[in-house]
Amino acid sequence: MNTDNILSHFHPDEHRFVDKATEWVERAEQHAAKLTDFLDPRQAFIVTTLVNRTTDVQVRWYGGHESAERKRALIAPDYRELDSEDMGITLIAVTSLDDRLKDLDHGDYMGSILALGMKREKIGDIHVTEHGCHFLVATEVADYMRLNLQQVHRIHVQTEQLPIDRLQASDTKLEENSLSVASLRLDGIVSDVYHMSRAKVLIPIKAGRCKVNWKQEEDPSKPLRSGDVVSLQGFGRFKVLDIEGITKKGRYRVKIGKYV
Structure with a gap:
Protein backbone atom coordinates (compact mmCIF):
# COMPACT_ATOMS: atom_id res chain seq x y z
CA MET A 1 0.00 0.00 0.00
CA ASN A 2 1.47 3.34 -1.08
CA THR A 3 1.52 5.21 2.23
CA ASP A 4 2.82 8.50 0.78
CA ASN A 5 -0.08 8.70 -1.65
CA ILE A 6 -2.57 7.97 1.16
CA LEU A 7 -1.13 10.56 3.53
CA SER A 8 -1.54 13.32 0.95
CA HIS A 9 -5.32 13.06 1.38
CA PHE A 10 -5.29 13.74 5.12
CA HIS A 11 -4.36 16.53 7.51
CA PRO A 12 -0.77 16.28 8.79
CA ASP A 13 -2.03 15.79 12.34
CA GLU A 14 -3.91 12.71 11.12
CA HIS A 15 -0.87 11.08 9.57
CA ARG A 16 0.08 9.19 12.71
CA PHE A 17 -3.34 7.59 12.90
CA VAL A 18 -3.35 6.88 9.15
CA ASP A 19 -0.01 5.08 9.52
CA LYS A 20 -1.40 3.04 12.39
CA ALA A 21 -4.58 2.15 10.52
CA THR A 22 -2.58 1.26 7.42
CA GLU A 23 -0.59 -1.21 9.51
CA TRP A 24 -3.82 -2.78 10.82
CA VAL A 25 -5.08 -3.30 7.27
CA GLU A 26 -1.75 -4.69 6.05
CA ARG A 27 -1.64 -7.14 8.96
CA ALA A 28 -5.18 -8.27 8.14
CA GLU A 29 -4.01 -8.94 4.59
CA GLN A 30 -1.46 -11.25 6.22
CA HIS A 31 -4.24 -13.06 8.15
CA ALA A 32 -3.96 -11.22 11.50
CA ALA A 33 -7.12 -9.60 12.92
CA LYS A 34 -7.11 -6.34 14.89
CA LEU A 35 -9.70 -5.13 17.40
CA THR A 36 -9.26 -1.37 17.77
CA ASP A 37 -10.10 0.95 20.62
CA PHE A 38 -13.18 3.16 20.27
CA LEU A 39 -12.87 5.39 17.22
CA ASP A 40 -14.65 8.65 16.50
CA PRO A 41 -16.50 9.15 13.18
CA ARG A 42 -13.51 10.77 11.50
CA GLN A 43 -11.21 7.91 12.46
CA ALA A 44 -13.88 5.47 11.31
CA PHE A 45 -13.93 7.21 7.94
CA ILE A 46 -10.15 6.82 7.64
CA VAL A 47 -10.25 3.11 8.50
CA THR A 48 -13.13 2.49 6.10
CA THR A 49 -11.26 4.32 3.33
CA LEU A 50 -8.18 2.15 3.83
CA VAL A 51 -10.15 -1.10 4.05
CA ASN A 52 -11.97 -0.25 0.83
CA ARG A 53 -8.64 -0.06 -1.00
CA THR A 54 -8.24 -3.84 -0.78
CA THR A 55 -10.54 -6.76 -1.52
CA ASP A 56 -8.80 -9.04 0.97
CA VAL A 57 -9.86 -7.25 4.17
CA GLN A 58 -13.18 -6.55 5.89
CA VAL A 59 -14.21 -4.57 8.94
CA ARG A 60 -17.00 -4.92 11.48
CA TRP A 61 -18.14 -1.89 13.49
CA TYR A 62 -19.84 -1.99 16.88
CA GLY A 63 -20.41 0.62 19.56
CA GLY A 64 -22.93 -1.07 21.84
CA HIS A 65 -26.06 0.24 20.12
CA GLU A 66 -27.33 0.92 16.64
CA SER A 67 -26.76 4.69 16.56
CA ALA A 68 -23.46 4.72 18.45
CA GLU A 69 -21.12 7.60 17.63
CA ARG A 70 -17.95 5.97 18.94
CA LYS A 71 -17.31 2.40 17.81
CA ARG A 72 -14.72 -0.34 17.95
CA ALA A 73 -13.58 -1.87 14.70
CA LEU A 74 -12.62 -5.47 14.04
CA ILE A 75 -10.35 -5.53 10.99
CA ALA A 76 -9.83 -9.02 9.63
CA PRO A 77 -9.18 -11.12 6.51
CA ASP A 78 -12.17 -11.26 4.17
CA TYR A 79 -12.76 -14.99 4.72
CA ARG A 80 -13.30 -14.68 8.47
CA GLU A 81 -16.83 -14.74 9.92
CA LEU A 82 -17.12 -11.65 12.16
CA ASP A 83 -20.77 -11.51 13.22
CA SER A 84 -20.24 -13.80 16.21
CA GLU A 85 -16.93 -12.25 17.31
CA ASP A 86 -16.74 -10.64 20.76
CA MET A 87 -16.24 -6.90 20.23
CA GLY A 88 -15.01 -6.33 23.79
CA LEU A 167 -28.44 0.07 27.76
CA GLN A 168 -30.60 3.16 28.24
CA ALA A 169 -29.51 5.26 25.28
CA SER A 170 -30.26 8.95 25.77
CA ASP A 171 -31.49 11.11 22.93
CA THR A 172 -29.10 13.77 21.70
CA LYS A 173 -30.25 17.08 23.16
CA LEU A 174 -29.62 20.28 21.25
CA GLU A 175 -30.24 23.80 22.50
CA GLU A 176 -31.37 25.58 19.36
CA ASN A 177 -30.55 29.18 18.58
CA SER A 178 -30.80 31.41 15.50
CA LEU A 179 -27.93 33.67 14.50
CA SER A 180 -27.52 36.50 12.03
CA VAL A 181 -23.95 36.40 10.70
CA ALA A 182 -22.04 38.39 8.10
CA SER A 183 -20.67 35.23 6.47
CA LEU A 184 -20.56 31.46 6.94
CA ARG A 185 -16.89 31.54 7.98
CA LEU A 186 -15.91 29.20 10.80
CA ASP A 187 -14.45 31.94 13.00
CA GLY A 188 -17.50 34.17 12.66
CA ILE A 189 -20.04 31.52 13.58
CA VAL A 190 -17.93 30.10 16.42
CA SER A 191 -17.47 33.58 17.91
CA ASP A 192 -21.25 34.15 17.88
CA VAL A 193 -22.08 30.72 19.30
CA TYR A 194 -19.69 31.06 22.24
CA HIS A 195 -20.02 34.85 22.65
CA MET A 196 -16.33 35.50 22.09
CA SER A 197 -14.58 38.11 20.01
CA ARG A 198 -13.30 36.92 16.66
CA ALA A 199 -9.75 37.75 17.77
CA LYS A 200 -10.08 35.38 20.75
CA VAL A 201 -11.61 32.65 18.59
CA LEU A 202 -8.68 32.74 16.17
CA ILE A 203 -6.28 31.60 18.89
CA PRO A 204 -7.71 28.10 19.51
CA ILE A 205 -8.58 27.58 15.84
CA LYS A 206 -5.04 28.31 14.65
CA ALA A 207 -3.67 26.25 17.55
CA GLY A 208 -5.50 23.18 16.24
CA ARG A 209 -8.10 23.00 19.02
CA CYS A 210 -11.10 23.20 16.69
CA LYS A 211 -12.64 20.35 14.71
CA VAL A 212 -15.25 20.32 11.96
CA ASN A 213 -16.92 16.93 11.55
CA TRP A 214 -14.27 15.46 13.87
CA LYS A 215 -11.49 16.66 11.57
CA GLN A 216 -9.01 19.24 12.85
CA GLU A 217 -9.59 22.56 11.13
CA GLU A 218 -7.07 25.40 11.37
CA ASP A 219 -8.47 27.61 8.62
CA PRO A 220 -10.70 30.27 10.23
CA SER A 221 -12.16 31.19 6.83
CA LYS A 222 -13.56 27.71 6.16
CA PRO A 223 -17.24 28.07 5.21
CA LEU A 224 -19.64 25.98 7.28
CA ARG A 225 -22.52 24.06 5.76
CA SER A 226 -25.78 22.68 7.05
CA GLY A 227 -25.11 19.48 8.98
CA ASP A 228 -21.55 20.37 10.04
CA VAL A 229 -20.60 19.47 13.61
CA VAL A 230 -18.10 21.88 15.18
CA SER A 231 -16.21 21.35 18.42
CA LEU A 232 -13.97 23.81 20.23
CA GLN A 233 -11.80 22.34 22.94
CA GLY A 234 -12.98 23.45 26.36
CA PHE A 235 -16.26 24.90 25.06
CA GLY A 236 -18.22 21.91 23.78
CA ARG A 237 -19.69 21.44 20.34
CA PHE A 238 -22.57 22.53 18.16
CA LYS A 239 -24.25 21.54 14.91
CA VAL A 240 -25.24 23.77 12.04
CA LEU A 241 -28.89 22.77 11.71
CA ASP A 242 -29.87 24.96 8.78
CA ILE A 243 -28.82 27.89 6.62
CA GLU A 244 -32.18 29.64 6.60
CA GLY A 245 -31.49 32.36 4.05
CA ILE A 246 -30.18 35.89 3.65
CA THR A 247 -31.63 39.02 5.25
CA LYS A 248 -32.35 42.24 3.40
CA LYS A 249 -29.05 43.55 4.75
CA GLY A 250 -27.16 40.65 3.21
CA ARG A 251 -26.54 38.70 6.42
CA TYR A 252 -27.00 34.95 6.74
CA ARG A 253 -29.65 33.48 9.04
CA VAL A 254 -28.20 30.36 10.60
CA LYS A 255 -29.89 27.93 12.99
CA ILE A 256 -27.46 26.11 15.28
CA GLY A 257 -27.90 23.52 17.99
CA LYS A 258 -25.53 23.36 20.97
CA TYR A 259 -25.06 19.91 22.45
CA VAL A 260 -26.20 19.86 26.09
Missing part, protein backbone atom coordinates in the same frame (compact mmCIF):
# COMPACT_ATOMS: atom_id res chain seq x y z
CA ILE A 89 -17.56 -3.75 24.94
CA THR A 90 -18.99 -3.58 28.46
CA LEU A 91 -21.87 -1.49 29.79
CA ILE A 92 -21.47 0.24 33.16
CA ALA A 93 -24.33 1.94 34.99
CA VAL A 94 -23.69 4.82 37.40
CA THR A 95 -26.28 5.58 40.09
CA SER A 96 -26.50 7.42 43.40
CA LEU A 97 -28.91 8.10 46.24
CA ASP A 98 -27.94 11.77 46.04
CA ASP A 99 -30.66 13.83 44.34
CA ARG A 100 -28.01 16.13 42.87
CA LEU A 101 -27.13 13.38 40.39
CA LYS A 102 -29.92 14.55 38.09
CA ASP A 103 -28.08 17.86 37.62
CA LEU A 104 -24.93 16.25 36.22
CA ASP A 105 -24.19 16.39 32.51
CA HIS A 106 -22.04 14.56 29.98
CA GLY A 107 -18.98 16.65 30.78
CA ASP A 108 -19.19 15.84 34.50
CA TYR A 109 -19.11 12.10 33.85
CA MET A 110 -16.41 12.38 31.21
CA GLY A 111 -14.21 14.48 33.48
CA SER A 112 -14.48 11.98 36.34
CA ILE A 113 -13.73 9.03 34.07
CA LEU A 114 -10.66 10.65 32.54
CA ALA A 115 -9.49 11.77 36.00
CA LEU A 116 -8.93 8.10 36.81
CA GLY A 117 -6.16 8.04 34.22
CA MET A 118 -8.37 6.43 31.60
CA LYS A 119 -7.59 7.09 27.94
CA ARG A 120 -10.46 8.53 25.91
CA GLU A 121 -9.98 5.74 23.38
CA LYS A 122 -11.16 3.18 25.94
CA ILE A 123 -14.49 4.94 26.43
CA GLY A 124 -17.44 4.70 24.07
CA ASP A 125 -20.66 6.70 24.18
CA ILE A 126 -21.85 8.19 27.47
CA HIS A 127 -25.61 8.33 28.01
CA VAL A 128 -26.88 10.60 30.78
CA THR A 129 -30.30 9.64 32.13
CA GLU A 130 -32.61 10.98 34.86
CA HIS A 131 -31.32 8.34 37.24
CA GLY A 132 -27.61 8.54 36.46
CA CYS A 133 -25.53 7.42 33.54
CA HIS A 134 -24.91 4.44 31.29
CA PHE A 135 -21.57 4.38 29.51
CA LEU A 136 -19.75 1.91 27.29
CA VAL A 137 -16.17 0.94 27.94
CA ALA A 138 -13.58 -1.44 26.53
CA THR A 139 -13.97 -4.73 28.37
CA GLU A 140 -10.27 -4.90 29.21
CA VAL A 141 -10.59 -1.87 31.51
CA ALA A 142 -14.17 -2.43 32.72
CA ASP A 143 -13.26 -3.87 36.11
CA TYR A 144 -10.87 -1.01 36.83
CA MET A 145 -13.56 1.52 35.93
CA ARG A 146 -16.24 -0.18 37.99
CA LEU A 147 -14.05 -0.43 41.08
CA ASN A 148 -12.51 3.04 40.94
CA LEU A 149 -15.27 5.33 39.74
CA GLN A 150 -16.66 6.35 43.13
CA GLN A 151 -17.28 10.07 42.67
CA VAL A 152 -18.67 12.26 39.93
CA HIS A 153 -18.45 16.02 40.50
CA ARG A 154 -18.10 15.48 44.27
CA ILE A 155 -21.16 13.20 44.38
CA HIS A 156 -20.65 9.68 45.70
CA VAL A 157 -21.81 7.11 43.13
CA GLN A 158 -22.22 3.38 42.74
CA THR A 159 -21.34 1.43 39.59
CA GLU A 160 -22.73 -1.80 38.20
CA GLN A 161 -21.93 -3.86 35.13
CA LEU A 162 -25.03 -4.60 33.05
CA PRO A 163 -25.77 -6.66 29.93
CA ILE A 164 -25.47 -4.58 26.78
CA ASP A 165 -29.15 -5.06 25.96
CA ARG A 166 -30.08 -3.09 29.08
Whole structure:
Protein backbone atom coordinates (compact mmCIF):
# COMPACT_ATOMS: atom_id res chain seq x y z
CA MET A 1 0.00 0.00 0.00
CA ASN A 2 1.47 3.34 -1.08
CA THR A 3 1.52 5.21 2.23
CA ASP A 4 2.82 8.50 0.78
CA ASN A 5 -0.08 8.70 -1.65
CA ILE A 6 -2.57 7.97 1.16
CA LEU A 7 -1.13 10.56 3.53
CA SER A 8 -1.54 13.32 0.95
CA HIS A 9 -5.32 13.06 1.38
CA PHE A 10 -5.29 13.74 5.12
CA HIS A 11 -4.36 16.53 7.51
CA PRO A 12 -0.77 16.28 8.79
CA ASP A 13 -2.03 15.79 12.34
CA GLU A 14 -3.91 12.71 11.12
CA HIS A 15 -0.87 11.08 9.57
CA ARG A 16 0.08 9.19 12.71
CA PHE A 17 -3.34 7.59 12.90
CA VAL A 18 -3.35 6.88 9.15
CA ASP A 19 -0.01 5.08 9.52
CA LYS A 20 -1.40 3.04 12.39
CA ALA A 21 -4.58 2.15 10.52
CA THR A 22 -2.58 1.26 7.42
CA GLU A 23 -0.59 -1.21 9.51
CA TRP A 24 -3.82 -2.78 10.82
CA VAL A 25 -5.08 -3.30 7.27
CA GLU A 26 -1.75 -4.69 6.05
CA ARG A 27 -1.64 -7.14 8.96
CA ALA A 28 -5.18 -8.27 8.14
CA GLU A 29 -4.01 -8.94 4.59
CA GLN A 30 -1.46 -11.25 6.22
CA HIS A 31 -4.24 -13.06 8.15
CA ALA A 32 -3.96 -11.22 11.50
CA ALA A 33 -7.12 -9.60 12.92
CA LYS A 34 -7.11 -6.34 14.89
CA LEU A 35 -9.70 -5.13 17.40
CA THR A 36 -9.26 -1.37 17.77
CA ASP A 37 -10.10 0.95 20.62
CA PHE A 38 -13.18 3.16 20.27
CA LEU A 39 -12.87 5.39 17.22
CA ASP A 40 -14.65 8.65 16.50
CA PRO A 41 -16.50 9.15 13.18
CA ARG A 42 -13.51 10.77 11.50
CA GLN A 43 -11.21 7.91 12.46
CA ALA A 44 -13.88 5.47 11.31
CA PHE A 45 -13.93 7.21 7.94
CA ILE A 46 -10.15 6.82 7.64
CA VAL A 47 -10.25 3.11 8.50
CA THR A 48 -13.13 2.49 6.10
CA THR A 49 -11.26 4.32 3.33
CA LEU A 50 -8.18 2.15 3.83
CA VAL A 51 -10.15 -1.10 4.05
CA ASN A 52 -11.97 -0.25 0.83
CA ARG A 53 -8.64 -0.06 -1.00
CA THR A 54 -8.24 -3.84 -0.78
CA THR A 55 -10.54 -6.76 -1.52
CA ASP A 56 -8.80 -9.04 0.97
CA VAL A 57 -9.86 -7.25 4.17
CA GLN A 58 -13.18 -6.55 5.89
CA VAL A 59 -14.21 -4.57 8.94
CA ARG A 60 -17.00 -4.92 11.48
CA TRP A 61 -18.14 -1.89 13.49
CA TYR A 62 -19.84 -1.99 16.88
CA GLY A 63 -20.41 0.62 19.56
CA GLY A 64 -22.93 -1.07 21.84
CA HIS A 65 -26.06 0.24 20.12
CA GLU A 66 -27.33 0.92 16.64
CA SER A 67 -26.76 4.69 16.56
CA ALA A 68 -23.46 4.72 18.45
CA GLU A 69 -21.12 7.60 17.63
CA ARG A 70 -17.95 5.97 18.94
CA LYS A 71 -17.31 2.40 17.81
CA ARG A 72 -14.72 -0.34 17.95
CA ALA A 73 -13.58 -1.87 14.70
CA LEU A 74 -12.62 -5.47 14.04
CA ILE A 75 -10.35 -5.53 10.99
CA ALA A 76 -9.83 -9.02 9.63
CA PRO A 77 -9.18 -11.12 6.51
CA ASP A 78 -12.17 -11.26 4.17
CA TYR A 79 -12.76 -14.99 4.72
CA ARG A 80 -13.30 -14.68 8.47
CA GLU A 81 -16.83 -14.74 9.92
CA LEU A 82 -17.12 -11.65 12.16
CA ASP A 83 -20.77 -11.51 13.22
CA SER A 84 -20.24 -13.80 16.21
CA GLU A 85 -16.93 -12.25 17.31
CA ASP A 86 -16.74 -10.64 20.76
CA MET A 87 -16.24 -6.90 20.23
CA GLY A 88 -15.01 -6.33 23.79
CA ILE A 89 -17.56 -3.75 24.94
CA THR A 90 -18.99 -3.58 28.46
CA LEU A 91 -21.87 -1.49 29.79
CA ILE A 92 -21.47 0.24 33.16
CA ALA A 93 -24.33 1.94 34.99
CA VAL A 94 -23.69 4.82 37.40
CA THR A 95 -26.28 5.58 40.09
CA SER A 96 -26.50 7.42 43.40
CA LEU A 97 -28.91 8.10 46.24
CA ASP A 98 -27.94 11.77 46.04
CA ASP A 99 -30.66 13.83 44.34
CA ARG A 100 -28.01 16.13 42.87
CA LEU A 101 -27.13 13.38 40.39
CA LYS A 102 -29.92 14.55 38.09
CA ASP A 103 -28.08 17.86 37.62
CA LEU A 104 -24.93 16.25 36.22
CA ASP A 105 -24.19 16.39 32.51
CA HIS A 106 -22.04 14.56 29.98
CA GLY A 107 -18.98 16.65 30.78
CA ASP A 108 -19.19 15.84 34.50
CA TYR A 109 -19.11 12.10 33.85
CA MET A 110 -16.41 12.38 31.21
CA GLY A 111 -14.21 14.48 33.48
CA SER A 112 -14.48 11.98 36.34
CA ILE A 113 -13.73 9.03 34.07
CA LEU A 114 -10.66 10.65 32.54
CA ALA A 115 -9.49 11.77 36.00
CA LEU A 116 -8.93 8.10 36.81
CA GLY A 117 -6.16 8.04 34.22
CA MET A 118 -8.37 6.43 31.60
CA LYS A 119 -7.59 7.09 27.94
CA ARG A 120 -10.46 8.53 25.91
CA GLU A 121 -9.98 5.74 23.38
CA LYS A 122 -11.16 3.18 25.94
CA ILE A 123 -14.49 4.94 26.43
CA GLY A 124 -17.44 4.70 24.07
CA ASP A 125 -20.66 6.70 24.18
CA ILE A 126 -21.85 8.19 27.47
CA HIS A 127 -25.61 8.33 28.01
CA VAL A 128 -26.88 10.60 30.78
CA THR A 129 -30.30 9.64 32.13
CA GLU A 130 -32.61 10.98 34.86
CA HIS A 131 -31.32 8.34 37.24
CA GLY A 132 -27.61 8.54 36.46
CA CYS A 133 -25.53 7.42 33.54
CA HIS A 134 -24.91 4.44 31.29
CA PHE A 135 -21.57 4.38 29.51
CA LEU A 136 -19.75 1.91 27.29
CA VAL A 137 -16.17 0.94 27.94
CA ALA A 138 -13.58 -1.44 26.53
CA THR A 139 -13.97 -4.73 28.37
CA GLU A 140 -10.27 -4.90 29.21
CA VAL A 141 -10.59 -1.87 31.51
CA ALA A 142 -14.17 -2.43 32.72
CA ASP A 143 -13.26 -3.87 36.11
CA TYR A 144 -10.87 -1.01 36.83
CA MET A 145 -13.56 1.52 35.93
CA ARG A 146 -16.24 -0.18 37.99
CA LEU A 147 -14.05 -0.43 41.08
CA ASN A 148 -12.51 3.04 40.94
CA LEU A 149 -15.27 5.33 39.74
CA GLN A 150 -16.66 6.35 43.13
CA GLN A 151 -17.28 10.07 42.67
CA VAL A 152 -18.67 12.26 39.93
CA HIS A 153 -18.45 16.02 40.50
CA ARG A 154 -18.10 15.48 44.27
CA ILE A 155 -21.16 13.20 44.38
CA HIS A 156 -20.65 9.68 45.70
CA VAL A 157 -21.81 7.11 43.13
CA GLN A 158 -22.22 3.38 42.74
CA THR A 159 -21.34 1.43 39.59
CA GLU A 160 -22.73 -1.80 38.20
CA GLN A 161 -21.93 -3.86 35.13
CA LEU A 162 -25.03 -4.60 33.05
CA PRO A 163 -25.77 -6.66 29.93
CA ILE A 164 -25.47 -4.58 26.78
CA ASP A 165 -29.15 -5.06 25.96
CA ARG A 166 -30.08 -3.09 29.08
CA LEU A 167 -28.44 0.07 27.76
CA GLN A 168 -30.60 3.16 28.24
CA ALA A 169 -29.51 5.26 25.28
CA SER A 170 -30.26 8.95 25.77
CA ASP A 171 -31.49 11.11 22.93
CA THR A 172 -29.10 13.77 21.70
CA LYS A 173 -30.25 17.08 23.16
CA LEU A 174 -29.62 20.28 21.25
CA GLU A 175 -30.24 23.80 22.50
CA GLU A 176 -31.37 25.58 19.36
CA ASN A 177 -30.55 29.18 18.58
CA SER A 178 -30.80 31.41 15.50
CA LEU A 179 -27.93 33.67 14.50
CA SER A 180 -27.52 36.50 12.03
CA VAL A 181 -23.95 36.40 10.70
CA ALA A 182 -22.04 38.39 8.10
CA SER A 183 -20.67 35.23 6.47
CA LEU A 184 -20.56 31.46 6.94
CA ARG A 185 -16.89 31.54 7.98
CA LEU A 186 -15.91 29.20 10.80
CA ASP A 187 -14.45 31.94 13.00
CA GLY A 188 -17.50 34.17 12.66
CA ILE A 189 -20.04 31.52 13.58
CA VAL A 190 -17.93 30.10 16.42
CA SER A 191 -17.47 33.58 17.91
CA ASP A 192 -21.25 34.15 17.88
CA VAL A 193 -22.08 30.72 19.30
CA TYR A 194 -19.69 31.06 22.24
CA HIS A 195 -20.02 34.85 22.65
CA MET A 196 -16.33 35.50 22.09
CA SER A 197 -14.58 38.11 20.01
CA ARG A 198 -13.30 36.92 16.66
CA ALA A 199 -9.75 37.75 17.77
CA LYS A 200 -10.08 35.38 20.75
CA VAL A 201 -11.61 32.65 18.59
CA LEU A 202 -8.68 32.74 16.17
CA ILE A 203 -6.28 31.60 18.89
CA PRO A 204 -7.71 28.10 19.51
CA ILE A 205 -8.58 27.58 15.84
CA LYS A 206 -5.04 28.31 14.65
CA ALA A 207 -3.67 26.25 17.55
CA GLY A 208 -5.50 23.18 16.24
CA ARG A 209 -8.10 23.00 19.02
CA CYS A 210 -11.10 23.20 16.69
CA LYS A 211 -12.64 20.35 14.71
CA VAL A 212 -15.25 20.32 11.96
CA ASN A 213 -16.92 16.93 11.55
CA TRP A 214 -14.27 15.46 13.87
CA LYS A 215 -11.49 16.66 11.57
CA GLN A 216 -9.01 19.24 12.85
CA GLU A 217 -9.59 22.56 11.13
CA GLU A 218 -7.07 25.40 11.37
CA ASP A 219 -8.47 27.61 8.62
CA PRO A 220 -10.70 30.27 10.23
CA SER A 221 -12.16 31.19 6.83
CA LYS A 222 -13.56 27.71 6.16
CA PRO A 223 -17.24 28.07 5.21
CA LEU A 224 -19.64 25.98 7.28
CA ARG A 225 -22.52 24.06 5.76
CA SER A 226 -25.78 22.68 7.05
CA GLY A 227 -25.11 19.48 8.98
CA ASP A 228 -21.55 20.37 10.04
CA VAL A 229 -20.60 19.47 13.61
CA VAL A 230 -18.10 21.88 15.18
CA SER A 231 -16.21 21.35 18.42
CA LEU A 232 -13.97 23.81 20.23
CA GLN A 233 -11.80 22.34 22.94
CA GLY A 234 -12.98 23.45 26.36
CA PHE A 235 -16.26 24.90 25.06
CA GLY A 236 -18.22 21.91 23.78
CA ARG A 237 -19.69 21.44 20.34
CA PHE A 238 -22.57 22.53 18.16
CA LYS A 239 -24.25 21.54 14.91
CA VAL A 240 -25.24 23.77 12.04
CA LEU A 241 -28.89 22.77 11.71
CA ASP A 242 -29.87 24.96 8.78
CA ILE A 243 -28.82 27.89 6.62
CA GLU A 244 -32.18 29.64 6.60
CA GLY A 245 -31.49 32.36 4.05
CA ILE A 246 -30.18 35.89 3.65
CA THR A 247 -31.63 39.02 5.25
CA LYS A 248 -32.35 42.24 3.40
CA LYS A 249 -29.05 43.55 4.75
CA GLY A 250 -27.16 40.65 3.21
CA ARG A 251 -26.54 38.70 6.42
CA TYR A 252 -27.00 34.95 6.74
CA ARG A 253 -29.65 33.48 9.04
CA VAL A 254 -28.20 30.36 10.60
CA LYS A 255 -29.89 27.93 12.99
CA ILE A 256 -27.46 26.11 15.28
CA GLY A 257 -27.90 23.52 17.99
CA LYS A 258 -25.53 23.36 20.97
CA TYR A 259 -25.06 19.91 22.45
CA VAL A 260 -26.20 19.86 26.09
